[in-house]
Amino acid sequence: MHQNVEQDERTWQRLKILIVSRVIILSVFSLVTFFLGTIRSAIPVSQEILHVIYAVMGIMYIFSIFYTLLLRKKKYFQINIYFQLAADIGLVSFLVYLTGSIGSNYSLLYTLVIIYSAIFLGRRGALIFASVCGIAYGLVLDLEYFNLIPTFYSTGRDYSVEVRDVFVRIIVHILSFYIVAFLASVVVEQEKKTRSLLVERESAFDQLDLLFRSIIESVDTGIMTTTLQGRIKTFNRAAETITGFQLKSVENRQIEDIFPMFASLFVKDKNTMIKNRQEIIIKDRSGMPIYLGCAISPLKDRNGLQIGHILIFQDMTEIKHMEENLEKSKRLALIGEMAAGLAHEMRNPLASITGSIQLLGQTENMEETDRRLMQIILRGKDRLENFVRDFLLLARPVPDVREPVNIDEVIEEVVENLKMSNEWTESIKIVKTSSGQNKAFANKEQIRQIIQNLVINAVQAVEGTGNLLLEINAINLEDKKD
Structure with missing residues (x-):
């Protein structure tokens, strides 16, 4: 046996x-x-x-x-x-x-x-x-x-x-x-x-219940269920994170006592609900406002009888802040566009002032005092033009189009233009040295602007007579070590 x-x-x-x-x-x-x-x-x-x-x-x-x-x-x-x-x-x-x-x-x-x-x-x-x-x-x-x-x-x-x-x-x-x-x-x-x-079915039910709970706890959307009387029964992890309240602090409590703004999702009769998605503002545990996108649906049993409510909500606070920042950016862009238009319109009067001053400068027997005043006007005009040019460059950036650029040719163009401007004096001697063919793959307009700013700053720094040394050397940045 x-x-x-x-x-x-x-x-x-x-x-x-x-x-x-x-x-x-x-x-x-x-x-x-x-x-x-x-x-x-x-x-x-x-x-x-x-x-x-x-x-x-x-x-x-x-x-x-x-x-x-x-x-x-x-x-x-x-x-x-x-x-x-x-x-x-x-x-x-x-x-x-x-x-x-x-x-x-x-x-x-x-x-x-x-x-x-x-x-x-x-x-x-x-x-x-x-x-x-x-x-x-x-x-x-x-x-x-x-x-x-x-x-x-x-x-x-x-x-x-x-x-x-x-x-x-x-x-x-x-x-x-x-x-x-x-x-x-x-x-x-x-x-x-x-x-x-029965044990197998209980095991399958436990696994299904575990899967259901895992899904509910894993989603980043807040899920809360209430009874027909409005008492909170479940509160997933995302809901705790969004609101700052723990399940044990809200379980079996009236939803109106914890989240008064959720009451707007119900009509006078709790069995009548607003199913369309709405946006409301609640306060978390610290009193900070939270923007939520909410939707509510009836919770039914297997026989189709309603036993409560399911409230689904998502934190829209960051999206709201992004929308506000986007609106501010749009307003600033509009202001910048208007300012760029104004700056562009300022160029015409500046050109007229420049032409008029140059004609006056050709007058014979002009007193030295008047000539100095005209030079002051021209320098102020140049600074104003530089400001307008820089502002337009900031408001309307030049497209980043790169191409092979001969640095020697760009320097020659900058020096030639400088000698034709009011910044130039014959007391300054330019000495240029070059190591050969100096080429770079870059934006030609940006390179010209950089060299022009450097040369003008150097000329303005020279008092009286002096030498301006322009030394050009080719450096391979890939071979440079920190």
């Missing part, structure tokens, strides 16, 4: 219940026997037989204590079950023997032993112990019938028992034992299959 025993927590609990139930039944049986046999002498048995019954009851109590101690040793779990089955079969057989053998009604207790053997050992164990019960019952009847053991209790029957009666009684009981074993094992197996299916 190498039947595997399922040693799970449920089986342990059942075995404990079996031990406790046996103790209760023994106690009731002992009290009834003592009351009927000792106090009222209601059963026609001698005191010696009662003493034997009490002794057997005492032995079963000792066995129950032994079962309980053995239950603590998991490695003896299977032995514990077999030992209890064998002891119970012996006890039932003894009760059958004491109460008239063939006429005893205690033979029904064999079925209880067979049933719990099916619970603990399965179909094979139930059939084996059904056979043991049949053998034990038949042995008691045969031994008493053939006077191999004395008769303890006489039923007072006025008919004789023949061999065929004993044989039929034994066969009927054995068949009933097998039927009970088979039916009990079928029920137990069905119960195990049902329990296994």
Whole structure:
């Protein structure tokens, strides 16, 4: 009988219940026997037989204590079950023997032993112990019938028992034992299959619930559910991050108490909702305003009945700030465009001033004071033109078009233009040195502007006579090291 025993927590609990139930039944049986046999002498048995019954009851109590101690040793779990089955079969057989053998009604207790053997050992164990019960019952009847053991209790029957009666009684009981074993094992197996299916479905449900919670907690959109009465039930991680409130601080509280602005999503009747997306402003835990894009939908059960509300919201604060900055940029761009237009219009009067001053400068017999004043006007005009040019360059940047540029040619153009301007004086001598062909891949207009600014600054820094040294060297930036 190498039947595997399922040693799970449920089986342990059942075995404990079996031990406790046996103790209760023994106690009731002992009290009834003592009351009927000792106090009222209601059963026609001698005191010696009662003493034997009490002794057997005492032995079963000792066995129950032994079962309980053995239950603590998991490695003896299977032995514990077999030992209890064998002891119970012996006890039932003894009760059958004491109460008239063939006429005893205690033979029904064999079925209880067979049933719990099916619970603990399965179909094979139930059939084996059904056979043991049949053998034990038949042995008691045969031994008493053939006077191999004395008769303890006489039923007072006025008919004789023949061999065929004993044989039929034994066969009927054995068949009933097998039927009970088979039916009990079928029920137990069905119960195990049902329990296994239930465990699988619970596991699948737990996995689905875990997946659902993972999805809810992973999205960056705040999700909050409320009851029909407006009490907050769930609050995902994104909602905590957006609002600054933790679930434990808002759970089961009225939504109007925590987020009054959410009440605008409901009409007077809470069952009537505004489903279109809206933008509202709430305050977080620190009192700072938060711009939210919100939408609300009914929360329904599997039967389609509404059980609450689902509120979905997203933090729009950063987007709002970007929109405000974009609006400011548009206004600044408009102002810059208007200023660029004004600067462009200023060039025409400056050109007229330049032409007029130059014509006046050609007048003969002009006093030196007037000539100095005209030079001051021209220098102011040049500074104003430079300012307008720089402003236009900032407002309307030159497209970054790069091409091969000959630096020597650009310097020649800048020097030639400088000699034609009012900044130039004959007292300054330009000395230019070059290492050869100096070319660069750059924006030609930007290079010209840089060189022109450097040369003009150098000329303005010379007081009286002096030399302006222009040295040109080609440097490969890729070969330079920090």
